[in-house]
Amino acid sequence: MTEGFDYDLVIIGAGVGGHGAALHAVSCGLKTAIVEAADMGGTCVNRGCIPSKALLAASGRVRELHNAHHLKSLGIQVSGVEFNKEAIASHANNLVSKIRGDLTNSLQRLGVDIIRGRGKVAGQQKVSITTESGEKTVTGKDIIISSGSIPWVPPGIEIDHKTVFTSDEGVKLESLPPWIAIVGSGYIGLEFSDIYTALGCEVTMIEALDQLMPGFDRDIATIAERILIKPRDIETKVGILAKSVTPGTPVVIELADAKTKEVVDVLEVDACLVATGRIPDTKDLGLESVGVETDRKGFITVDDRMAVLSGGEVVPHLWAIGDATGKMMLAHAASAQGVVAVENICDRHRLVDYHSIPAAAFTHPEISFVGYTETAAKDLGKEQGFEVGVAKSYFKGNSKAIAEGEADGMAKVVYRKDTGEVLGVHIIGMHAADLIHEAANAIASRNTVNTLAYYVHAHPTLSEVLDEAYKRAVGSH
Ligand SMILES: Cc1cc2nc3c(=O)[nH]c(=O)nc-3n(C[C@H](O)[C@H](O)[C@H](O)COP(=O)(O)OP(=O)(O)OC[C@H]3O[C@@H](n4cnc5c(N)ncnc54)[C@H](O)[C@@H]3O)c2cc1C
Numbered sequence: 001m002t003e004g005f006d007y008d009l010v011i012i013g014a015g016v017g018g019h020g021a022a023l024h025a026v027s028c029g030l031k032t033a034i035v036e037a038a039d040m041g042g043t044c045v046n047r048g049c050i051p052s053k054a055l056l057a058a059s060g061r062v063r064e065l066h067n068a069h070h071l072k073s074l075g076i077q078v079s080g081v082e083f084n085k086e087a088i089a090s091h092a093n094n095l096v097s098k099i100r101g102d103l104t105n106s107l108q109r110l111g112v113d114i115i116r117g118r119g120k121v122a123g124q125q126k127v128s129i130t131t132e133s134g135e136k137t138v139t140g141k142d143i144i145i146s147s148g149s150i151p152w153v154p155p156g157i158e159i160d161h162k163t164v165f166t167s168d169e170g171v172k173l174e175s176l177p178p179w180i181a182i183v184g185s186g187y188i189g190l191e192f193s194d195i196y197t198a199l200g201c202e203v204t205m206i207e208a209l210d211q212l213m214p215g216f217d218r219d220i221a222t223i224a225e226r227i228l229i230k231p232r233d234i235e236t237k238v239g240i241l242a243k244s245v246t247p248g249t250p251v252v253i254e255l256a257d258a259k260t261k262e263v264v265d266v267l268e269v270d271a272c273l274v275a276t277g278r279i280p281d282t283k284d285l286g287l288e289s290v291g292v293e294t295d296r297k298g299f300i301t302v303d304d305r306m307a308v309l310s311g312g313e314v315v316p317h318l319w320a321i322g323d324a325t326g327k328m329m330l331a332h333a334a335s336a337q338g339v340v341a342v343e344n345i346c347d348r349h350r351l352v353d354y355h356s357i358p359a360a361a362f363t364h365p366e367i368s369f370v371g372y373t374e375t376a377a378k379d380l381g382k383e384q385g386f387e388v389g390v391a392k393s394y395f396k397g398n399s400k401a402i403a404e405g406e407a408d409g410m411a412k413v414v415y416r417k418d419t420g421e422v423l424g425v426h427i428i429g430m431h432a433a434d435l436i437h438e439a440a441n442a443i444a445s446r447n448t449v450n451t452l453a454y455y456v457h458a459h460p461t462l463s464e465v466l467d468e469a470y471k472r473a474v475g476s477h
């Protein structure tokens, strides 16, 4: 332990980012404390990844069992499917309690001091904490801020947490409204439309930009629309802004043209889920005590070592990770950033390689990607003077997918034509979220399609979809 300090490292926020940083800090021999104002595990464990994936698992089964045509093709007949909303909600809730308990125990077992209360930077290498039993100050040689994010609700939208709500309430599955509007077609909008339609709700999806799923590769978004939106009970309103949402029975939504802002229609629905993005939870963190200002949106500015910057200069011994930095609002990115921050605290130079961090939407089927979209790769190619190649392969040509009767989907590899380096991979199809890691590792090691095309994949597996795409890229198939 560093002399003169209570701790080597004090972490503010025990979400996935703070947890990942704490585990790595202990393995590096740092005496560590973690400060948490609310629920251990933060957004991912309590209101994000974990409960939403539990709901997707249960609702996905319901969808599958309702699909008589699909079951019949496998020789199966099911006479009626019943589900209990409360029991599905309990499955999610029980999973949250279990993972939160496991996360807390893992910290305790490793000797991390958990301090319950609201932490605040109180000058260099000092954190003050408002606890139930009063104010307490601890010193740390280094401080990591991992305070996370909260839902962003656009002006004009009123939340009553019952008829108009965000994912914070959505994951509790308190109601199954017959007709629900979902504002936003990003990750949360997509995943919840999957849950609600599987459980029998009618959905109207409202997206302000002129494309659904604007963050995804265009080919993937087109297929996603064909598989995940069109055949389901989902009406879409694209290029349309939810200008005002008023809670009640019914919920009243004023729809405006996103460009002119003029009201074009009024919707009356049973409920509304607002999934319009997230903002950093960085207010009242005492950053001014060390001369740090957040950016315009409230994110803490950091370099790729995760050191906090003020006016472009590194603030000594202060680090920030996770959603609060806005670099990539994903759980695994937050904990990877935590590991990188700790490595640098230990004087081992390490940078976050965002290019190789994968992302996934856990819809049925799943969508996943890593690296550049085709459009972004082509822009980069123009700038740097290289040509971009694209190779696609389809689940309908994959024996395992056909055996499962789930042969809808595509894998797309985007690569440099001159060197063969893989720039991006995009998959939609069965188990896409698991399949992406081979591509993520390939990008992390800057591997090329020329090498990857000769790696051997077990047969028959879904991983052969990617194998096929690499082989097509080099023209061997
Ligand atoms: C519905 C939903 C589904 C999601 N699904 C996925 C998914 O499938 N995969 C994925 O990768 N990501 C998913 N995410 C995103 C993921 O949850 C976040 O990227 C992740 O939680 C960020 O971790 P974090 O540690 O930065 O912040 P958080 O998890 O937000 O944790 C921050 C913690 O800091 C605490 N805190 C804040 N201020 C203070 C303070 N002053 N003092 C003490 N404590 C403080 C908060 O109480 C909180 O517990 C999902 C998000 C949502 C909303």
Ligand SMILES: NC(=O)c1ccc[n+]([C@@H]2O[C@H](COP(=O)([O-])OP(=O)(O)OC[C@H]3O[C@@H](n4cnc5c(N)ncnc54)[C@H](O)[C@@H]3O)[C@@H](O)[C@H]2O)c1
Pocket (backbone or CB within 6 Å): 154, 183, 184, 185, 186, 187, 188, 189, 191, 206, 207, 208, 209, 213, 214, 215, 240, 241, 242, 243, 274, 275, 276, 277, 278, 328, 329, 330, 359, 360, 361, 362
């Ligand atoms: N599987 C996962 O990894 C996962 C799942 C859920 C959430 N998350 C994380 O949570 C974050 C938040 O998710 P999200 O879906 O809320 O945000 P998002 O940024 O992915 O999508 C928000 C969408 O809402 C639209 N929008 C904003 N205001 C609008 C308005 N007034 N009317 C109509 N449309 C409007 C935007 O154009 C955008 O397409 C994501 O950035 C993601 O990092 C990840």
